[in-house]
């Protein structure tokens with residue numbers, strides 16, 4: 001017997017009838033046996049019945065489609081009015097929402113040569129990479145830029161700071177938003193741009209807080225960027241109505257039953273996605289499970305396999321059990337001989353990179369410091385008076401240390417708190433790229449092993465040392481903090 005199967009959230013629609021499946025079923029299913037069944041019957045699996053039902057679905061919803069198209073096309077035209085077409089960007093992930101967004105924008109603007117930015121997280125489903133390649137071929141006029149972090153290896157970072165968890169998604173900045181911001185900055189630094197992306201209000205509570213069009217620089221990360229979503233009010237079914245009616249090629253992962261295609265290892269993936277990955281990405285999934293079990297043992301979980309298989313690893317918080325956790329702990333003593341001077345522990349030797357961390361506070365003036373002490377004074381940017389003195393220090397109990405004294409300021413504690421944030425960056429930075437994305441002046445660059453703040457670009461806005469924007473001065477404080 002053959003059936004047409006459609007999956008949506010936790011429901012399956014088999015020949016049009018809704019069937020609810022318990023999550024537990026996905027967790028306990030014998031996926032090896034299912035894989036064998038799939039292989040055995042693969043030649044009999046076709047889209048004949050599915051396509052027939054799709055035709056009915058399209059027929060019945062023609063008016064809805066026309067309404068969606070008219071409304072979205074006029075939204076796009078209106079949003080794009082104030083921008084030259086070369087300053088319009090399509091954010092492309094290979095998922096269904098960004099596929100529809102790109103198609104709507106290209107058609108509304110009758111322009112096939114818009115810039116596309118594909119964020120390749122290095123953790124994509126194989127079907128996503130294949131789809132991106134096909135998309136590129138079928139859109140030969142599009143300017144297609146790939147944003148990818150070539151410098152970091154996902155597993156190596158997991159070894160160091162632990163795998164991502166629901167509240168510890170360091171990978172988003174490192175592999176997605178960071179590389180995308182880099183590409184946008186290199187193309188458009190200081191120019192106003194409009195990015196169309198496929199955010200939808202119904203996707204999650206968090207997303208429902210976004211506006212359909214947004215130009216608040218804080219939330220959109222790069223300077224002078226407006227972001228707009230033509231499909232903001234669309235439901236899941238609207239997306240499929242558009243894709244199937246307009247006969248748009250889409251990511252094969254959806255045909256396998258995935259309802260979202262992000263990173264294959266995302267802790268936010270649901271049970272069904274993991275069940276499907278066990279079937280369709282068997283080797284990669286086994287390797288990931290083995291890694292998680294070994295990691296769980298390393299951080300002292302007694303029943304490591306259960307911790308992994310029941311999904312408890314996704315609720316991990318902080319850096320318990322990890323050596324790296326020591327790097328975010330700020331250790332200091334107050335200098336007994338001088339007022340407003342603190343001696344901070346460093347996890348590696350004092351060097352110029354540490355001194356350059358003080359650029360946000362003012363002008364580095366080593367020529368005015370005591371040479372024998374290797375002292376660097378920092379001058380207030382406007383008044384040109386020294387407000388900080390930095391020098392390497394030796395202290396019992398600390399292999400490496402720095403002495404930092406503040407002067408000529410009203411609030412010494414506040415300045416020392418911000419200085420502490422920079423010391424933490426020096427000790428704990430794992431190159432997650434958050435700082436690069438955060439600095440709207442483009443002054444921060446993280447290349448290879450070095451963190452560099454360009455004094456000529458820094459406008460001393462202090463965003464990078466303000467808790468509101470970067471709590472603790474470094475994302476690692478959140479990811480590795482222990483109680």
Ligand code: SF4
Nearest residue numbers: 360439458459462464
């Ligand atoms: S965020 Fe502000 S203070 Fe920090 S480096 Fe950039 S411009 Fe300078």
Ligand code: SF4
Nearest residue numbers: 429430432435474475
């Ligand atoms: S200092 Fe921290 S927040 Fe900034 S890039 Fe490095 S790891 Fe990320």
